[in-house]
Amino acid sequence: HVMENRMRKALELGEFVLHYQPQIDMNRGTITGVEALIRWNSPDLGLVSPGEFIPLAEKSGLIIPIGHWVLQQACKDRKSWFAQGIEELTVSVNISLFQFKNENFIEELKLILFETKLDPRLLCLEITESTAMENQAYTMKVCDELVGLGIILSIDDFGTGYSSFSLLKSLKFKEIKIDRYFIQGIVDNPYDHMIIKAIIAMAHGLKLKVVAEGVEDVEQLEILKDMLCDQIQGFYISKALAESELILFLQG
Ligand code: G
Ligand code: G
Ligand code: NA
Ligand code: MN
Helix, strand or coil, rough: HHHHHHHHHHHHHEEEEEEEEEECCCCCCCEEEEEEEEEEEEEEEEEECHHHHHEEEEEEEEHHHHHHHHHHHHHHHHHHHHCCCCCEEEEEECCCHHHHHHCHHHHHHHHHHHHHHHHHHHHEEEHHHHHHHCCCCHHHHHHHHHHHHHCCEEEEEEEECCHHHHHHCCCCEEEEEEEEHCCCCCCHHHHHHHHHHHHHHHHHCCCCCEECCCCCCHHHHHHHHCCCCCEEECCCCCCEEEEHHHHHHHCC
């Protein structure tokens, strides 16, 4: 429980920060969105990656206050970028299963939108396949409410979980994000290549946008362009950036 107490303290002391990874629109060639990714800037541990503390936060229940902070901060940040002339950029936030299942989730989200006065159409929530599939009836109900608020919904890590076509045809989701483990194989692995091609074709048939994650080189980008993938995200474009770096990046 040492780590748990440290995380609790970190939240109080404001040691968590959000970095933002740009997403490029393939048709327009411009940045049309960013994904918020949390980091823990610990005075003694250094910059801790979420891969190390999110699982612990989920186990301990701390993901509820941490997830709330993430949503609040992402909405605040996004709102503040208007002053810098950034108008048409969506901010995507990862929502953990425990947050999604929390009975106060929608009410708290509404309050954040009210307090920050952020246009909900600029907020995208990323829900993993496994979160969405845990209780499909519940997912449909929550997603209906979120869509009703004007929020964009995205299926994260697509292809790694227990996918369901009924989830896709529910029309609640606007986009799917193809997991980077498929993208890694797109050049050399004919099966990954074929799967990605098929996912994009199917998604487009269902009027869903496709974001490819973890794009690391131009070869992958060119293949994805040929496959008519809508957006890409990954080290080839940029790693996740601190807010000040992002502003500079967006201003060219
Ligand atoms: O940025 P990085 O590759 O280190 O992120 C590692 C993992 O942590 C990713 O799977 C990402 O989805 C997850 N993650 C990052 N930020 C958040 C967040 O704010 N909330 C949740 N629930 N997960 C996050
Ligand atoms: O699970 P999720 O997709 O939410 O998290 C994205 C994770 O992928 C982040 O931890 C981020 O740091 C990482 N990431 C982003 N771009 C790349 C990339 O091009 N290559 C690799 N290997 N990881 C990436
Ligand atoms: Na997006
Ligand atoms: Mn994500």
